[in-house]
Amino acid sequence: MEIINQNLGVDNRKKDSIKASKTVEKTGFDTVTQAQNYLKFINKKLKLWAEILIAIHVSFCATL
Incomplete structure (x- = not known):
């Protein structure tokens, strides 16, 4: 037994x-920390792109 x-x-x-x-x-990802760090990296990129798009939109609207 x-x-x-x-x-x-x-x-x-x-x-x-x-x-x-x-x-x-x-x-x-081997660890949760690696996954979290990657998500933080992606979020920073997304925020940067959002700021860029807002700036483009504002400058475009200013030319109208």
């Missing part, structure tokens, strides 16, 4: 490892 229980434990750990590796493959 003890051997069966040990094998079940090993199988469960294998399943957990496979799930974790699939998650890394899907997201491309």
Whole structure:
């Protein structure tokens, strides 16, 4: 019985490892911190583009 229980434990750990590796493959990030840093980077870019578009819109409206 003890051997069966040990094998079940090993199988469960294998399943957990496979799930974790699939998650890394899907997201491309190893840690939550990496994902958060990437999202912060994207948000900065989006804010910059929003400011640029507003400036273009304001300058265009001023010429009318």
